[in-house]
Amino acid sequence: xxxxxxxxxxxxxxAQPQHGAARAxxxxxxxxxxxxxxxxxxxxxxxxxxxxxxxxxxxxxxxRPLGVxxxxxxxxxxxxxxxxxxxxxxxxxxARAACPDLVVVCxxxxxxxxxxxxxxxxxxxxxxxxxxxxxxGLDEVFLDVTAAVVYNRALLNPNALRDSFFxxxxxxxxxxxxxxxxxxxxxxxxxxxGQGEQHAGAGAAVLDDPVRVRLMLASHLAGYLRRRLEEDxxxxxxxxxxxxxxxxxxxxxxxxxxxxxxxxPVQGENTIQxxxxxxxxxxxxxxxxxxxxxxxDHLFPPGKAVRAGHQEPEQQTxxxxxVRDVLRYPDMSPALLSRILDRPGAERGGGKxxxxxxxxxxxxxVKEAGVAPTQISVEDTYMxxxxxxxxxxxxxxxVLATSLVRRMRADLTTxxxxxxxxxxxGSAGLPLGTQQKRRWLAYPKTLRLSTCAHPGKSxxxxxxxxxxxxxxxxxxxxxxxxxDLGRPCAEVAERLVREALLPLFxxxxxxxxxxxxxxxxNVCVANMVPVAGDGSSGSGGGAGGRDISRMFRTQGERLxxxxxxxxxATTTTTTTTTMMSSPSLSPPRDRNxxxxxxxxxxxxxxxxxxxxxxxxDAGSASAETELWAVDDGDSDSDVGWEDExxxxxxxxxxxxxGHVVPTFAMSAHERFHAMGD
DNA sequence: CTGGGAAATT
DNA sequence: AATTTCC
Ligand SMILES: Nc1ccn([C@H]2C[C@H](O)[C@@H](COP(=O)(O)OP(=O)(O)OP(=O)(O)O)O2)c(=O)n1
Ligand SMILES: [Mn+2]
Numbered sequence: 001x002x003x004x005x006x007x008x009x010x011x012x013x014x015a016q017p018q019h020g021a022a023r024a025x026x027x028x029x030x031x032x033x034x035x036x037x038x039x040x041x042x043x044x045x046x047x048x049x050x051x052x053x054x055x056x057x058x059x060x061x062x063x064r065p066l067g068v069x070x071x072x073x074x075x076x077x078x079x080x081x082x083x084x085x086x087x088x089x090x091x092x093x094x095a096r097a098a099c100p101d102l103v104v105v106c107x108x109x110x111x112x113x114x115x116x117x118x119x120x121x122x123x124x125x126x127x128x129x130x131x132x133x134x135x136x137g138l139d140e141v142f143l144d145v146t147a148a149v150v151y152n153r154a155l156l157n158p159n160a161l162r163d164s165f166f167x168x169x170x171x172x173x174x175x176x177x178x179x180x181x182x183x184x185x186x187x188x189x190x191x192x193x194g195q196g197e198q199h200a201g202a203g204a205a206v207l208d209d210p211v212r213v214r215l216m217l218a219s220h221l222a223g224y225l226r227r228r229l230e231e232d233x234x235x236x237x238x239x240x241x242x243x244x245x246x247x248x249x250x251x252x253x254x255x256x257x258x259x260x261x262x263x264x265p266v267q268g269e270n271t272i273q274x275x276x277x278x279x280x281x282x283x284x285x286x287x288x289x290x291x292x293x294x295x296x297d298h299l300f301p302p303g304k305a306v307r308a309g310h311q312e313p314e315q316q317t318x319x320x321x322x323v324r325d326v327l328r329y330p331d332m333s334p335a336l337l338s339r340i341l342d343r344p345g346a347e348r349g350g351g352k353x354x355x356x357x358x359x360x361x362x363x364x365x366v367k368e369a370g371v372a373p374t375q376i377s378v379e380d381t382y383m384x385x386x387x388x389x390x391x392x393x394x395x396x397x398x399v400l401a402t403s404l405v406r407r408m409r410a411d412l413t414t415x416x417x418x419x420x421x422x423x424x425x426g427s428a429g430l431p432l433g434t435q436q437k438r439r440w441l442a443y444p445k446t447l448r449l450s451t452c453a454h455p456g457k458s459x460x461x462x463x464x465x466x467x468x469x470x471x472x473x474x475x476x477x478x479x480x481x482x483x484d485l486g487r488p489c490a491e492v493a494e495r496l497v498r499e500a501l502l503p504l505f506x507x508x509x510x511x512x513x514x515x516x517x518x519x520x521x522n523v524c525v526a527n528m529v530p531v532a533g534d535g536s537s538g539s540g541g542g543a544g545g546r547d548i549s550r551m552f553r554t555q556g557e558r559l560x561x562x563x564x565x566x567x568x569a570t571t572t573t574t575t576t577t578t579m580m581s582s583p584s585l586s587p588p589r590d591r592n593x594x595x596x597x598x599x600x601x602x603x604x605x606x607x608x609x610x611x612x613x614x615x616x617d618a619g620s621a622s623a624e625t626e627l628w629a630v631d632d633g634d635s636d637s638d639v640g641w642e643d644e645x646x647x648x649x650x651x652x653x654x655x656x657x658g659h660v661v662p663t664f665a666m667s668a669h670e671r672f673h674a675m676g677d
Numbered sequence: 678c679t680g681g682g683a684a685a686t687t
Numbered sequence: 688a689a690t691t692t693c694c
Contacts, residue, residue: 049694070680091678110681137683137694288692345687345690375683383678448688455679468679473688522682685692 036361037211040218042143043240043248047257049139050107051078053116056234065099068107075107079257113138120233129169130562134366142245144366149217151562170562177224184216185223186260189251219262246362249285272360277324286357296321298340299329323358372412372442377524378404386454387518397501400523401493413438443483444525448475449504452520474507478525
């Protein structure tokens with residue numbers, strides 16, 4: 001609250017002569033509402049992520065319609081299933097009706113997905129020096145690659161654009177890749193004339209349009225990173241390239257599976273607004289179902305006029321209102337939006353924020369995620385048979401607490417190296433085989449228990465956008481014994497139940513000894529305090545190998561690496577010709593030294609955590625045989641991975657189950673054997 | 678027969 | 688402690 005100086009946004013801008021390539025003063029970000037094209041942001045969204053994790057562990061499933069189930073809905077499904085009418089978040093019964101031979105795998109334990117997500121994130125975060133990375137959920141990553149792109153723009157050689165080299169580090173000239181700077185990688189959004197809707201590779205970049213050149217460079221960077229994710233890790237993704245987070249994410253969904261799209265403003269056209277106008281407001285990241293329906297109800301009151309003509313009883317979330325509908329509404333303005341959305345508990349600058357999103361403006365920074373989570377929770381639902389008696393509740397609390405303690409140890413501790421060895425700053429230094437002493441990276445201060453009562457059988461209101469019933473929660477300080485690493489998880493968990501969770505439970509349901517009809521329990525630790533000497537964002541679950549980017553973690557240092565070229569970028573428009581690095585260095589085409597395929601977060605004892613992924617087959621009774629039958633088709637089971645190239649993928653045979661698995665996926669496959677069964 | 682989370686904001 | 692957003 002110290003200097004709310006620039007809070008009012010008006011800010012006359014008399015003296016801001018810099019144009020185009022002016023880099024952002026990183027310290028302040030609030031009042032720069034100017035063009036908003038001073039950054040370059042990449043967004044990655046892994047394709048059908050949970051399903052991809054399962055497929056990498058069981059490659060035979062790749063060619064089959066696959067759904068990943070949590071209780072009675074499918075969290076996601078692969079693209080084979082989608083062509084057969086299966087959709088994300090679809091009830092299992094409905095999915096099976098649409099696709100009788102759907103293979104259904106249980107995905108209630110998120111550990112495998114969390115683990116895969118972390119390995120991909122560790123790669124992305126070490127891949128581009130000076131870039132900041134932000135994770136959103138398990139399968140999305142934003143990268144702010146402005147510094148690297150500006151640097152590489154300065155090094156472009158106009159006389160040899162086709163043989164350009166993209167530097168991933170200013171310090172190690174060999175780190176990078178070759179690319180053709182006369183074209184974009186992947187798709188561009190408004191599709192260039194003549195080209196079909198889908199394909200791009202779009203036209204030569206005009207060298208004097210700095211934004212266009214930066215986006216061109218970024219498209220190649222995104223393409224390179226996506227190729228690494230696919231070839232080295234086995235995960236395809238969709239990429240979006242633009243100048244802020246909301247646009248990068250939105251445009252990435254234009255060409256969905258295994259593709260990427262760059263939002264490329266066309267001179268003299270209102271490219272960005274036209275792109276946004278056609279979207280349903282609910283589709284804009286940051287405008288959720290709640291906001292969306294409030295706006296819709298205000299513009300088209302339910303009792304009155306007919307909406308646009310097409311309001312079929314189907315149409316779940318989108319609600320039919322487009323960005324254009326909102327912006328064309330009489331007297332629409334940030335202030336009007338604020339009034340519409342105003343209500344107790346509403347967000348402070350809500351109207352203005354929504355207004356900006358509707359215009360594609362998003363000044364929010366890509367926030368570097370700390371290695372340690374700020375919250376860990378474990379939950380289970382009991383829709384089929386709600387909890388009503390104390391023994392039941394205690395049993396479930398015990399299960400959840402055990403799982404929570406295990407996760408605390410996995411995600412909040414690291415191998416304790418220390419002990420008179422400061423030389424570990426540089427690189428690896430793995431304590432081989434020594435007893436796994438671990439120490440806390442951060443410890444939680446708060447324990448919270450949440451419950452949720454069953455909605456009730458008498459068909460209460462199930463409006464599409466409200467939670468069927470509200471959660472209630474109580475919290476208390478986390479007892480210190482919960483941090484004792486010397487005791488078994490189960491023992492700590494039992495004590496946690498008796499001394500903390502049960503009291504919390506009684507506070508939640510005062511005066512009722514039974515008959516709560518609970519449909520959900522959630523146990524959560526939060527309020528993490530970083531352990532001194534480590535910093536919450538320091539080392540931890542990151543890649544074990546050398547990670548150059550770690551040296552540029554702070555903002556000041558981040559800019560320093562690229563800064564020599566950043567400064568004169570504006571003045572020297574075409575004088576960079578002599579700075580070309582030799583493309584003959586030719587980057588390592590095949591193998592990436594950042595990837596050593598080791599397990600990372602799951603170092604802590606993990607054995608038989610709960611259930612492995614059970615496979616069910618709808619059509620036939622032979623559930624198990626579907627998965628483990630090796631002989632069915634060695635030849636055809638991997639067809640999907642030879643799609644475009646015609647190159648075959650290196651494969652190995654799993655010693656445990658005999659299955660043929662691509663080399664890159666072998667470590668994931670083996671992890672599945674280790675997990676259960 | 679409608680998951681299992683994580684984060685920001687108030 | 689609750690709501691809302693995101694996946
Ligand atoms: N309401 C949601 C949304 C997502 N997820 C999980 C399952 C997804 O696999 C993963 C990623 O979410 P996405 O929306 O990106 O969906 P997918 O990656 O599965 O599919 P797509 O290829 O459309 O990105 O997060 C979930 O459990 N519940
Ligand atoms: Mn995804």
